[in-house]
Amino acid sequence: KNEVEQSPQNLTAQEGEFITINCSYSVGISALHWLQQHPGGGIVSLFMLSSGKKKHGRLIATINIQEKHSSLHITASHPRDSAVYICAVKAAGGTSYGKLTFGQGTILTVHP
């Protein structure tokens, strides 16, 4: 079992729909990142979370440390949101301190 699991792996939506991508992890963490990767492009960090909730424009990220779960929400989705969304956790403590472990990514396609 991977230390970081994302769901769904693939997601197709119509423009304007509300989208949720989930991330579950099994290790103790110091922070969780949500990253966006466009085809052919590099990776952009959207959020870094250690607790609670963050909002940036139409994007909202939440984390529940006790349940080891995070969600990324996109409101009023747009075709330009089409990308791969990756959850990555930064390990806390022990010999793995600071190491980033990535989920497999969620491929989002938003149709006009």
Added chain:
Amino acid sequence: EAGVAQSPRYKIIEKRQSVAFWCNPISGHATLYWYQQILGQGPKLLIQFQNNGVVDDSQLPKDRFSAERLKGVDSTLKIQPAKLEDSAVYLCASSPPFRGSIYFGEGSWLTVV
């Protein structure tokens, strides 16, 4: 602020040839990472530097991969000899000291034929 610079962006080589990728992190970022991302998968850490010292290279295939960060600034990742399964995007990233944020380069796409 300039981002993480990587070159070349694209490279096609034959198996058993060698290739080198270069990365210049954001100025002042002490931590530098090299990741390998195979199509359809999440990035896998190859090596992490703190200044010019290696923090983690446990997943670096040391029989064919090498990396250095001699002056604690830019870094080179080399593959010699390349195998077909090395076809991937090689991502460089950097982090500032005492902060958890991370910044990625555009990646270097390698195709081994």
